[in-house]
Amino acid sequence: MGLFDLERNYAFYGAYHSNPTNILIHMFFVWPIFFTSIMPWQFVNLPLLSNYFGMVLALAYGFFYVNLDKKAGTLAAVLCFLCWVGASSLSNQLGPSLAWKVALAAQLVCWTGQFIGHGVYEKRAPALLDNLSQALLMAPFFVLLEALEKFFEYEPYPGFHAKVRSKVAGEIRAWKEKKPKKIS
Numbered sequence: 001m002g003l004f005d006l007e008r009n010y011a012f013y014g015a016y017h018s019n020p021t022n023i024l025i026h027m028f029f030v031w032p033i034f035f036t037s038i039m040p041w042q043f044v045n046l047p048l049l050s051n052y053f054g055m056v057l058a059l060a061y062g063f064f065y066v067n068l069d070k071k072a073g074t075l076a077a078v079l080c081f082l083c084w085v086g087a088s089s090l091s092n093q094l095g096p097s098l099a100w101k102v103a104l105a106a107q108l109v110c111w112t113g114q115f116i117g118h119g120v121y122e123k124r125a126p127a128l129l130d131n132l133s134q135a136l137l138m139a140p141f142f143v144l145l146e147a148l149e150k151f152f153e154y155e156p157y158p159g160f161h162a163k164v165r166s167k168v169a170g171e172i173r174a175w176k177e178k179k180p181k182k183i184s
Contacts, residue, residue, distance in 0.1 A: 006068045006156060010164050012134060013142045015171035016118070016127040023146055025117035029110035030143045031079070034061075036110075038087035039103040043096040058084035065141045069156040072148055076141050124175070 017023050041054035062077025091099040118126045128135035148154035155161055 004067050007160065007164055007167070009068075009134065009138055010142060010145065011167035011171060012131070013127060013138055014164060014168035015175065016122065016124060017142075017146075018168065018172060019117075019121040019123075022117035022121040023143075025113055025121070026139070027143050027147060029113045030139045031083070032106055033110045034080070034140045035083045035087050036103040036106040038084055039091045039099050042088050042091035042099065054088060055084050061137070061140065064137065068141060069145075072145055072154065072156065073141070075148075076144050079144070080140070 017026060038054040038057060041057065044053060058080040062073075062080040065076035065080070066073035090102075094102060114126065118124060126135065145154070145156075149161060
């Protein structure tokens, strides 16, 4: 799968997120995971980066998203940058000890919510179990694309969603065929 192939990456993501309730859960929890994953980096001193590793992370995500789709990617890049600004500010206000605790608590709540979404509503293991890097890198962008489609009917290009839905249906079919059948 090409790293910058939006259609294929989105279809991979979509095959694990077809239930509307699970999608909604992800819309609420993915960006807070990104935000709180930046918080602890404010206090890690790395050579040449000192307290800016969170910024480098946010910029790398943003650069990647812009390369996937210029319009939605630019919005995602701005959101990544704002997450870094907000997470850094909050971390500095809380101090290292409390910032780590807040970040950890938020991570636990958000990840638990997503696992419940997959187990209860999607009835499928999360994508991160099959492709960790793809799931962690793509999730914030894809929930943004979901929201842009739902609320603004945004498509990266005409016919994008029709093509992706077809690929998602094929991915889900292939998964169901591979899935062991229950003996009753």
